[in-house]
Structure formats: C-alpha cells, structure tokens
Amino acid sequence: MESGSNDLRKALLHGKIDIALLGSDEPLSYKSLITKEFDRHAFKIFVAKNHPLANKGAVHFVDLKGLPFILLSEGFVHTQAINKLANRNHMRLNPVFRSTDVNLVLNMVAANLGISFLASITSEQRTDVVALDLLDDDQPEFITSIAYRTAHVLTPAQQNILALLDQHLMQK
Structure with missing residues (x-):
C-alpha cells in the first residue's frame, strides 16, 4: 500500500496493514506500535x-x-x-x-x-x-521509521522483511 505517512499510520493502527515505513516530523511514540527510527x-x-x-x-x-x-x-x-x-x-x-x-x-x-x-x-x-x-x-x-503493531504476530515472511529492512536500513 502506498500513501502518505499519516494515512499509513491510521491504517496500521486500525489493523488494515501490518508493517509500514512511516515518515514523521517528531519521533513516533504509540503504546500499540513498535517503531524503529532509521533516518x-x-x-x-x-x-x-x-x-x-x-x-x-x-x-x-x-x-x-x-x-x-x-x-x-x-x-x-x-x-x-x-x-x-x-x-x-x-x-x-x-x-x-x-x-x-x-x-x-x-x-x-x-x-x-x-x-x-x-x-x-x-x-x-x-x-x-x-x-x-x-x-x-x-x-x-523528516524522520523515517519502521512500525508494526505490538499485538500483531509476525508471519515468517514479515519477520524476513523486517530482518532485511533492519539489515539494509538500520545499518546506515
């Protein structure tokens, strides 16, 4: 799904998507999301x-x-x-x-x-x-973060995606 970060954050919080790359103008802090800033x-x-x-x-x-x-x-x-x-x-x-x-x-x-x-x-x-x-x-x-819901159980494919993102984006 491609959209603005505000729309993606809402979709993530409402369970419509599982993982998102989000932009923000302040560090993200939500109890229901795990976020990792990378840029x-x-x-x-x-x-x-x-x-x-x-x-x-x-x-x-x-x-x-x-x-x-x-x-x-x-x-x-x-x-x-x-x-x-x-x-x-x-x-x-x-x-x-x-x-x-x-x-x-x-x-x-x-x-x-x-x-x-x-x-x-x-x-x-x-x-x-x-x-x-x-x-x-x-x-x-402009702060870029990876985010996913704390209550979501990641599938093996999603775990692989997060590992790849972590390896390529977080190591900058």
Missing part, C-alpha cells in the same frame, strides 16, 4: 532552477510569504511540518496545487509554477530544481 533528513524549499531564489542557497521561511506553493496532499507528514512553520511565522500559505505524487510536484516546480516544501532526499536525482536550506531555528525534521 532523519532536513526539510527544504524547492524552486525551479531559474527562480529568483535559486541562487540564494538558504532562506528564512517568512521570506516565502505570498509565494505560490505546490505541496503534497494532506495525508503526508510534510503538511504537518509546513503548517508548524507557517504558524510559527504567522503566515497563511498559498497552496495552488496539492498531489500525492512527488514527481508531479517536482515537475510543476521545475516548470516554475510554484515552490515546494519537501524532505531533502527528494531531489537527489533532479537537476532542474534547486533545494534551499531553511535558516529558521527549531525546524521540523
């Missing part, structure tokens, strides 16, 4: 290569006031993180488009239709967008 990345602002901010390298979030945003849909942890930054900076965001497809978001940013807010790992293969650091203090991070 953290900064959130960045993504702009087209020819955008006026592209050569800045870094910006304060408040400097983005009034700019059109192309964002991931509500089910993604990115929404929580950007809303926190907007609230801290007393800003109202201007989302012109939302999608569940990161590549579509980046294609629209590359076409200079707006800017975006994504985890830094997003653009490692893109040359048509520029990732800007955020200069704000106390920024949210």
